[in-house]
Amino acid sequence: MKTELEHAIIRTNGINLHVVLAGPVAGSPLILLHGFPEFWYGWRHQIEPLVRAGFRLIIPDQRGYNLSDKPKGVKSYRIGILTRDILGLIDALGYESVNLAGHDWGAAVAWNFALWHPERLHKLVILNVPHLAVMTDFLFQDREQLRRSWYIFAFQLPWLPEYFLRKDNWRGVARVLRGSGKLHTFTNTDIAEYQKAWSQPGAMTAMLNWYRAAARFGLNLPKDIRVHVPTLMLWGRQDVALSHRMAQPSIDLCDNGRLVFFENATHWVQHDEAEAVTQNLLEFVK
Numbered sequence: 594m595k596t597e598l599e600h601a602i603i604r605t606n607g608i609n610l611h612v613v614l615a616g617p618v619a620g621s622p623l624i625l626l627h628g629f630p631e632f633w634y635g636w637r638h639q640i641e642p643l644v645r646a647g648f649r650l651i652i653p654d655q656r657g658y659n660l661s662d663k664p665k666g667v668k669s670y671r672i673g674i675l676t677r678d679i680l681g682l683i684d685a686l687g688y689e690s691v692n693l694a695g696h697d698w699g700a701a702v703a704w705n706f707a708l709w710h711p712e713r714l715h716k717l718v719i720l721n722v723p724h725l726a727v728m729t730d731f732l733f734q735d736r737e738q739l740r741r742s743w744y745i746f747a748f749q750l751p752w753l754p755e756y757f758l759r760k761d762n763w764r765g766v767a768r769v770l771r772g773s774g775k776l777h778t779f780t781n782t783d784i785a786e787y788q789k790a791w792s793q794p795g796a797m798t799a800m801l802n803w804y805r806a807a808a809r810f811g812l813n814l815p816k817d818i819r820v821h822v823p824t825l826m827l828w829g830r831q832d833v834a835l836s837h838r839m840a841q842p843s844i845d846l847c848d849n850g851r852l853v854f855f856e857n858a859t860h861w862v863q864h865d866e867a868e869a870v871t872q873n874l875l876e877f878v879k
Contacts, residue, residue: 595641596615596616596640596641596644597615598613598614598615598640599613599614599615600612600613600614601613601614603653603682603685603686604681604685605677605678605679605680605681605682605684605685606674606677606678606680606681608656608661608662608664608678609661609662610653610654610655610656610661610662610678610682611633611653611654611659611660611661612633612651612652612653612654612682613633613650613651613652613653614649614650614651614652615640615644615649615650615652616643616644616647616648616649616650617644617647617649618649619649620647620648620649621647621648621649621692621715621878622648622649622651622686622688622691622692623643623648623649623650623651623691623692623693623694623878624651624652624653624679624682624683624691624692624693624694625639625650625651625652625694625695625699626653626655626679626693626694626695626696626698626699626700626702626703627652627654627655627658627695627696627697627698627699628695628696628697628698628699628700628701628722629697629698629800629803629804630766630769630770630787630791630800631658631696631697631787632654632655632658632659632787632790633652633653633654633659634783634786634787634790635696635863636650636652636863638863638864638867638870638871639863639867639870639871639874640652642868642871642875643871643874643875646875646879648692648878651682651686651691653678653679653682654790655675655678655698655699655702656669656670656674656675656678656799657670657795657796657799657800657802657803658790658796658799658800659790659793659796660793663793663794663795663796663798663799664799666802667802667805667806667809668806668809668810669802669806670799670802670803670805670806671806671810671813672701672702672705672725672806672807672810672812672813673705673709673813675702675705675803676702676705676706676709676710679693679702679706680706680710680713683713689713690712690713690714690715691713691714691715692714692715692716692717692718692878693706693707693714693716693717693718694717694718694719694720694874695718695719695720695722696720696721696722696862696863697720697721697722697860698722698803700719700720700721700722701722701725701728703717703718703719704717704719704722704724704725704820705725705812705814707820707821707822707824708725708814708815708817708818708820709815711820711821711822714822715822715823715878716822716823716824716825716877716878717820717822717823717824717825718824718825718826718827718874718877718878719824719825719826719827719843720826720827720828720862720863720870721827721828721829721832721835721860721862722835723835723839723840723842723843724818724820724839724842724843724846724847725812725814725818726814726818726846727839727842727843727846728839729812730842731836731838731839735836735838737836737838738835738836738838738839741833741834741835741836742834744769744834745804745807745808746808748801748804748805749804749805749808754801755797755798755801758791758797759791759797762788763787763788763791763792766787766791766797767779767784767787767788770784770787770861771784773833773834773859773860773861774859774860774861774864774865775831775857775858775859775861775865778859778861778864778865779861779864818846819846819847819848820846820847820848820850821848822847822849823849823850823877824844824847824849824850824851825850825851825853825873825874825877826840826843826844826850826851826852826853827853827855827862827863827870827873827874828840828852828853828854828855828862829854829855829857829858829859829860829861829862829865829866830854830855830856830857830858831856831857831858831859831860832859832860833859833860834860835860837854840852840854851877853873855869855870
């Protein structure tokens with residue numbers, strides 16, 4: 594990667610987040626939020642073109658991941674707390690408002706941030722995760738999505754998921770990544786980088802606690818579930834975990850929303866269609 598990356602530890606919401614910063618300090622701020630089981634490295638394909646376009650990138654390892662703090666206990670990973678981590682990060686960096694993009698669990702945090710703190714956002718970009726209200730409805734009412742979400746229920750078990758994912762140098766979680774993506778989505782080099790992050794003390798339990806907290810404590814949506822921030826949703830149709838049928842109902846809950854499908858992309862759309870995803874993000878945010 595030719596772009597110079599700055600690594601910082603930033604205090605927010607009572608914890609320390611490891612944050613990668615790149616691009617001109619005076620550039621328009623764009624926060625990129627990763628999901629499970631990635632870390633800041635999950636946005637590697639987008640960094641250089643976004644920096645060339647003049648953005649100031651802010652890419653945290655979210656709570657529990659890689660080099661960021663990993664508080665004990667499931668309740669430390671409730672969606673409201675995860676959202677306040679990002680609010681505190683914005684405050685710590687001195688921004689009134691930012692652009693925000695998220696994938697997977699990062700997209701869930703981004704949706705929630707837009708619902709509770711719309712005044713702090715310019716634009717919202719969501720990758721392959723439905724509006725939280727739509728996800729809740731589908732989990733309770735749609736058999737196909739319930740079948741696809743089996744892993745969420747498996748992750749509720751204590752210690753057993755960690756054991757199987759960690760076994761044989763993280764063979765289980767690497768298989769999850771490769772099995773849900775296209776043939777060459779994740780290289781051996783990528784997997785090695787992820788293995789380093791998963792091996793951080795307490796990381797896998799903290800990462801799984803995101804799922805456990807959602808099941809135990811719910812998503813705590815506001816009364817007004819409409820998204821008032823301009824929103825772009827990018828969705829790979831070949832997602833094995835999340836049905837593309839949730840995309841349109843999600844964008845229907847946005848006052849100013851646009852939905853783009855990638856017919857041959859998987860859940861890992863920012864990897865599978867890196868150039869097209871970056872271009873759509875750039876055109877929308879600029």
